[in-house]
Amino acid sequence: MFTIKFKIILAYTTVFGVMFTIFAAIIYNSTKDASFMKLDANLKSYSISLQTEIEELDDHVPIDYKKLSSIREDGLSGEKFQLFRSNGEILIKDSILSKIPKENVNRVFNNSFIYENRKVGRRRYHVLWNSFETANESEYILETAASVKDVHEELDRLFYLFLFIIPAGLIVTGIAAYFISKAAFKPVAKMANTARNISGENLDRRLEIPKAKDEVRALSETLNEMIERIDNAFKSQKRFIANASHEIRTPLTVIQTELEIVEKKIKNNELKEGIKNALSETEKLTKLTSSLLTIAKLDTYKAKLDLSQIRIDELLAECAQTMNPTAIKKNIRIALSLNDAVEMKADKEKLKSIFLNLIDNAIKYSKPDSRITIVLEKSSGNKINISVEDTGIGISPSEIPYIFNRFYRSDEIRAEITGSGLGLAIAKEIVDLHRGEIKVTSKIDVGTLFTVVLPTDIS
Numbered sequence: 477m478f479t480i481k482f483k484i485i486l487a488y489t490t491v492f493g494v495m496f497t498i499f500a501a502i503i504y505n506s507t508k509d510a511s512f513m514k515l516d517a518n519l520k521s522y523s524i525s526l527q528t529e530i531e532e533l534d535d536h537v538p539i540d541y542k543k544l545s546s547i548r549e550d551g552l553s554g555e556k557f558q559l560f561r562s563n564g565e566i567l568i569k570d571s572i573l574s575k576i577p578k579e580n581v582n583r584v585f586n587n588s589f590i591y592e593n594r595k596v597g598r599r600r601y602h603v604l605w606n607s608f609e610t611a612n613e614s615e616y617i618l619e620t621a622a623s624v625k626d627v628h629e630e631l632d633r634l635f636y637l638f639l640f641i642i643p644a645g646l647i648v649t650g651i652a653a654y655f656i657s658k659a660a661f662k663p664v665a666k667m668a669n670t671a672r673n674i675s676g677e678n679l680d681r682r683l684e685i686p687k688a689k690d691e692v693r694a695l696s697e698t699l700n701e702m703i704e705r706i707d708n709a710f711k712s713q714k715r716f717i718a719n720a721s722h723e724i725r726t727p728l729t730v731i732q733t734e735l736e737i738v739e740k741k742i743k744n745n746e747l748k749e750g751i752k753n754a755l756s757e758t759e760k761l762t763k764l765t766s767s768l769l770t771i772a773k774l775d776t777y778k779a780k781l782d783l784s785q786i787r788i789d790e791l792l793a794e795c796a797q798t799m800n801p802t803a804i805k806k807n808i809r810i811a812l813s814l815n816d817a818v819e820m821k822a823d824k825e826k827l828k829s830i831f832l833n834l835i836d837n838a839i840k841y842s843k844p845d846s847r848i849t850i851v852l853e854k855s856s857g858n859k860i861n862i863s864v865e866d867t868g869i870g871i872s873p874s875e876i877p878y879i880f881n882r883f884y885r886s887d888e889i890r891a892e893i894t895g896s897g898l899g900l901a902i903a904k905e906i907v908d909l910h911r912g913e914i915k916v917t918s919k920i921d922v923g924t925l926f927t928v929v930l931p932t933d934i935s
């Protein structure tokens with residue numbers, strides 16, 4: 477595809493090319509006409525000089541050829557002449573001109589001057605025929621000619637000059653068009669760059685409005701209005717999610733508590749099973765709403781971290797303990813390797829939600845009777861690495877780039893294992909807020925290793 481810049485350069489060069497060519501053709505033809513007019517005038521003047529001499533010598537037939545030969549005319553080169561009687565009889569013959577057919581001998585009586593271009597051998601001549609009558613009523617036809625070599629040489633020079641000037645002019649035009657269009661599109665390129673960096677996460681950004689009141693300014697303003705509308709739509713959507721999940725949470729907690737009481741009291745086994753199922757579904761709903769609420773809060777109060785001095789080793793042990801009952805249900809053992817006591821500044825609740833989610837995933841995506849390993853270790857540059865490793869189903873390489881996107885869930889497990897696709901997205905956002913990094917390596921049917929790298933000093 478051709479870019480607009482390329483099309484402008486092409487259009488400029490074509491227009492200038494056509495203009496240059498027309499201009500060159502006009503100059504060439506005018507020079508040619510002017511040169512031939514000058515040649516006509518010189519030839520006529522030469523012819524009249526000869527005529528005057530012939531009229532004077534008319535009494536002394538045969539006319540003295542040598543006397544006539546000495547007549548010269550400025551501005552002519554290689555001039556020649558022949559003299560005929562009116563009946564076509566040749567009186568003075570020129571070796572070269574005699575090769576030209578004499579058809580003008582008769583025509584010249586009706587038109588006193590006839591000009592034409594003739595080629596004799598490889599040479600070109602401009603020829604003038606004219607008839608005249610002398611005082612003693614003798615009628616003569618005079619044929620004069622001059623070489624057009626000089627004229628053609630001058631025209632050739634002009635032609636070759638244009639042959640050089642036109643392409644050179646086109647190159648200069650092309651370069652000028654390139655720089656002009658580059659300057660004209662610079663604000664557009666800048667706009668495109670800014671627009672490219674605007675995503676759902678930074679919709680508060682706006683395009684720079686150029687000072688000049690031109691089309692680019694109108695475009696930037698229109699785009700900014702559009703971003704504003706999208707931003708508002710996003711904000712109201714996030715507000716709705718935050719409000720809805722907040723409103724849903726309270727009735728869900730009530731339902732869950734009531735169901736738990738009923739489950740304990742009820743004796744009928746069939747009913748008990750039904751209540752258990754209802755409880756498990758309510759738990760899933762509670763998890764989903766709490767994830768939605770977390771994400772809505774992250775969007776709204778993004779920059780805010782509730783920092784405090786924490787013991788990360790203790791936090792990890794607490795998370796492992798919280799998840800242990802879930803692991804035991806699948807006969808999965810959680811192994812902890814927390815050698816050192818590590819203190820750091822962080823948002824405890826937010827970090828807790830990350831590790832709970834990573835351990836929950838490790839349990840969810842592992843086969844029963846397996847093992848999950850949680851390792852905490854210090855790394856260089858005041859950083860710590862926390863890894864959660866399982867020997868579960870693994871993640872295919874094609875899916876790895878997407879697992880941190882909101883609501884992304886792999887198609888194969890969607891039907892079998894419940895989840896919202898929000899856990900890792902939340903984890904990444906929280907890790908980013910702590911200026912850390914979350915990495916994953918995985919192999920299908922071998923296992924997955926998530927590593928969270930956090931700075932111990934975030935302030």
Ligand code: ADP
Nearest residue numbers: 837838841870879885886895896897898899900
């Ligand atoms: P979900 O609620 O689906 O678990 P997450 O955001 O926590 O959402 O994870 C996104 C996707 O990443 C999951 O649907 C799953 O396909 C994959 N995934 C996450 N953790 C693991 C793991 N430990 N083993 C295999 N796949 C995983």
